[in-house]
Amino acid sequence: MDLRASSTVLDTVVFVLLVGAAVVVLGGLDTAEPADYDRVADETADVLATSTTEVTFERSGTVTDHRLLGVVASTEASPAERTVTVSRRAHGTYAQLLATVAVANVTLGPRSLTGTGGDMEREVTNATARVLPTGEANVEVRATWRAYANATLDRELVVGRRPPPDADLSATAVTVASGFPNVSARTPPDPTYEDVARAVARGVVAGLFPPGPTADALASEGPDRAVVAERYRRASAVLDADTADALAEGNATAANQRLVDALVPRLRADLTAEFDSPEAAARATSLDRVRIVVRTWSP
Template identity: 50%
Template sequence: MDLRASSTTLDTVLFVLLVGVAVGTLAGVGDRRAPGGDRVAEETADLLATTTTEVTYTRSARVPSSALLDGDDTVTVTADRTAAGTRTELLAAAALADPSLGGASLTGMGGDLRAGARNATERVLYTREATVQVAVTWRPYPDATLRSSFAVGEAPPRDADVSVATVAAASGLPNVTRPAERAARANGFDGVAGVLADAVVADLFPPGQTRDALYSEGPDRALVAHRYRHASAALGVDTARFLTPGHVDQANKRLSSGLAKRLATDLRRRYDSPAAAAEAVRAHQVRVVVRTWSG
């Protein structure tokens, strides 16, 4: 059985929140100038950061029928979504929709938004003067095991003369570098990891909107419960008994605790001190790199 709806209670609010942060921050972040003054790379970066568009996509998951109906079977739940913003904002939203931890998806969703953002970007990339690729990367600190990355267009040939322009777009997460520095002094690597984990979980499962979804009847409730189950499995924690509107904070604490343990291990491996780890935190930025070359 397939159940489709156009309800947007959770995902639309999530995207609006993210874009609201991005619009206020983008103008003051990033370098859109290409080394050597390459005009196509620079103009393409400006185009992505300033032109708006709309993307229609879906959220879909196989869930137990008991989540919606009486029965022991499984059903496909699908909800239609619409997101609007600049192309850079759409790319940033797609990056944060489903980050991976050690190569494993955290939410099991986000592919349709990523495809929509890619398509919206591809429509403005091609010029007669150069070939263009856009690479999108989010990491809360360099080389983090928690990450998200994808590209629009093919990679340049190894022997190509490549020009580059970069935009640092807002990820939708708050700038937690200062809180991470304070946490490093108080609780070492565990403190830095905890600050990061709390911010990521709050972005993926914002308490107010998540409660609304769990109160609702139909696809929003089933989809957010599916996201919790997927994240719980990826992090090795149990949130099953907390998937009710009154226990969202407890569910998020479980996810945050599991993520913090993984991040603390990764930070200890990569940095000589908690202070160095905290200084490297850049969770609020998504790196969008435009590469152009002839041929």
């Protein structure tokens, strides 16, 4: 897989989820007649899992603290004057790019944790839409990531038309590695809800802000630092976490820990309400995968 851009450091942060991503085609799901629509669903899933494409997009960040760039920024400057933009390029299979977009802009309830995936999302969904065989059938592609079953921490991305309620559907699923860790393998024996919540929080934060590449970006000068700091700023606002000093010092480990500590109580309450036991909660985690479902039906 080829990852190229004008800045290696920030690309590593943005696209670390693509590295080593696995794609598994699961086959037909609840398929319906006629068989041609089954074939279209299967073939479309195969195209998404094996065919590659390249997209170019932009990332932006607003300099809210002059220490982020190592220069004195005017407090009277307009937001546009304090905004830096970098151009990025990503290459991978359609399924990998859809999965990357899904996890790059994870939501907690109605709010995005990073809010920075819009331009890439548009480019990836447009590229995907162009390869859908809409002349043969109606087609919908749905990429879904959830931290665990029925989680409020999730992300769903849809390309194509939504099927009507009475449509006879053919469907095929593709599973793509998200780049986030397998939390169920990292929880201790006989875990508590706190243990599971902390494992999930650590996995999500590490996935969104990989410590090594993120630290490199924060230690760099220029737009990389500002763009990564913008993602931290948005996550901090959603979680009500104070990461300003850690970011100014370029301390990604400290910034990540503050995000984790702020996220844990929310997840613990959600897991306690949703699952009968911590063990069941741990088994239900699914941070490490994105499920992509192709559905087809008669025009």
